[in-house]
Amino acid sequence: MLSSKANPSRSHPFKPFVSLKNLNRESYLELFKVARSLSLTQLEPTQKHSAALLFFEPSTRTRLSFDLALKAEGFATIVIESGAGSSIEKGETLEDTLYNIAAMGVDILVVRANESFPYLEIANQVRQPILCGGWGKRAHPTQAMLDALTLQEIAPDFRDLRLLFVGDVLHSRVFSSHRELSQILGYEIAVCGPAGMTPSSEVCPKQFLTLSEGLKWSTAVMALRYQKERHSGSYSFAEIKEQYSLNAQALAQLDAQGLILHPGPIEFGLETERETLQDPRCRIWQQVENGVRVRRALVRAVRAQL
Ligand code: CP
Numbered sequence: 001m002l003s004s005k006a007n008p009s010r011s012h013p014f015k016p017f018v019s020l021k022n023l024n025r026e027s028y029l030e031l032f033k034v035a036r037s038l039s040l041t042q043l044e045p046t047q048k049h050s051a052a053l054l055f056f057e058p059s060t061r062t063r064l065s066f067d068l069a070l071k072a073e074g075f076a077t078i079v080i081e082s083g084a085g086s087s088i089e090k091g092e093t094l095e096d097t098l099y100n101i102a103a104m105g106v107d108i109l110v111v112r113a114n115e116s117f118p119y120l121e122i123a124n125q126v127r128q129p130i131l132c133g134g135w136g137k138r139a140h141p142t143q144a145m146l147d148a149l150t151l152q153e154i155a156p157d158f159r160d161l162r163l164l165f166v167g168d169v170l171h172s173r174v175f176s177s178h179r180e181l182s183q184i185l186g187y188e189i190a191v192c193g194p195a196g197m198t199p200s201s202e203v204c205p206k207q208f209l210t211l212s213e214g215l216k217w218s219t220a221v222m223a224l225r226y227q228k229e230r231h232s233g234s235y236s237f238a239e240i241k242e243q244y245s246l247n248a249q250a251l252a253q254l255d256a257q258g259l260i261l262h263p264g265p266i267e268f269g270l271e272t273e274r275e276t277l278q279d280p281r282c283r284i285w286q287q288v289e290n291g292v293r294v295r296r297a298l299v300r301a302v303r304a305q306l
Contacts, residue, residue, distance in 0.1 A: 014129035014302050016111075016119045020141050020180040028185060031301060032149045035293035043072045049303065051075040051108040052101045055133060056094050058082055059112055061264055061291055062133045062142070066110050069295035073303055075108065095122060102126040107306055108299070129302050137171045137230065142298065143263050144177035146290040148185060150283050151220055154259055161187035164218035166211060166244055167271055168197045169204075171227040174263045179204070190214060194240050196233060197226075211244055215253035221246065222261040223271040237270060246272040251279060259283050 013022040023031075051070045055063045063079070070077050080086050080097070088097055094113060099122075102109065109128050111119070115136020123130050134140045148158070155161035163182070169175050169191045182189045190206035191198050192214040201207060208214035215221060223246045226237065251260065260272075260282045268274045276282055 012129070012305075014131065014305070016123040016130035016132060017141060017298075017302075018119045018130075018132040018135060018139050020144060020177055020184060023184075025184050025186070028145065028148070028181075031145070031294065031297045032152060034300065035149055035290065035297040038293050038296055040072075040289070040292060047071075047074055047076045049075045049107040049306065050105070051077050051110060051299075052104075052106045053077055053079045053110045053133070054094075054098055054101065055079070055081050055110075055112045056083060056088075056117070057112050057114060057134065059133065061288060062112065062140075065288070065291040066131070066133060066142075066295050066299075068292050069299050070108070070110075072292075072296055073299045075299070075303075078106070098122060099126065102128055108302060129305070131298065131302070134173060137173050137176065137227075139177050140173040140263075141177050141180075142291070142295055143174050144181045145298070146287055146294040147174070147178070147222065147261060147263070148181055149290045149294050150261065150287050151187075151259065153283070153286075154219060154257060155187065158185040158187040160219070162217060162219045163187060163189050164208070164214045164221045165189065165191045165193075165224055166214065166221060166246060167193050167224035168226045169193050169224060170197045170199055171230045172224045174222075174224065175199075175204075190217065193224075193244060194235065196235075211246075211250050212253050215250065215258075218258065219255060220259040220261060221251075221254060222263070223266075224263070225265060225267060225271060241270050245270065246276060248273070248275060248279075251276065251281075254281065256281075261287055263287065 067077050110131045110133050112133035115138050132139055132141055151161055165175050191204050192208040192211055258281055262284050
């Protein structure tokens with residue numbers, strides 16, 4: 001049974017599930033245990049519930065894995081993709097769209113939106129649990145969870161995990177959610193990236209100026225996409241590639257037992273090279289599989305509280 005934690009004013013951990021602080025360490029370990037035990041081909045035979053996937057920003061992995069996870073757990077799903085074909089094109093706000101779909105009686109809402117979307121206020125207006133599928137650069141809780149599930153391979157209780165984030169950390173919602181989860185589960189995080197793309201030392205005290213130093217410190221490394229759509233400054237991506245690409249030469253600095261991750265989507269030739277997929281330490285496909293597993297475990301936990 002999952003227990004909520006941390007925020008006593010918020011009695012329901014999934015209204016909304018935007019912050020990883022809504023659950024405690026034991027709850028995550030239990031969810032990861034369920035996720036690991038799931039057979040991805042064994043589905044619930046009948047649909048007893050319904051869910052709406054409101055993806056107001058583009059997505060492949062998160063949207064489709066939530067959809068698979070919900071269907072596997074007995075939910076019929078309806079989907080809005082980037083507002084296309086909906087009355088958002090006629091000027092209806094995202095909030096009003098959500099209220100209308102909530103009024104149709106679905107049991108769960110999964111929402112990806114930009115950082116101005118008022119998750120917390122909306123959660124007080126609708127009866128349904130709301131699961132965050134990505135919130136601007138603020139949060140991506142289930143991505144951090146699937147990464148953690150993947151990293152349990154080398155750090156079963158997380159205590160000796162040292163995870164290095166490389167690249168555009170400042171704009172990364174994945175990093176934001178790992179800041180929360182690392183404090184709950186007890187692993188260390190550090191960053192390394194171009195000037196103007198790393199957070200302040202208050203946000204992340206452990207910072208490396210060179211990739212080589214960071215890789216020698218880490219037990220796992222996660223490359224992050226350069227979110228060009230969120231940048232106003234101009235950068236020399238040739239120089240960034242030279243200094244921060246996780247290519248074979250750089251990855252020679254990572255421990256032989258270390259793991260290589262990327263949340264996707266990947267810009268090959270910049271954050272890393274396609275050949276990294278062949279590195280025996282690479283777990284990028286495992287992350288994608290674990291995305292279905294962890295979301296299915298989460299959906300099952302939410303269903304138990306409907
Ligand atoms: N990692 C991730 O969130 O990928 P998508 O944007 O494809 O969902």
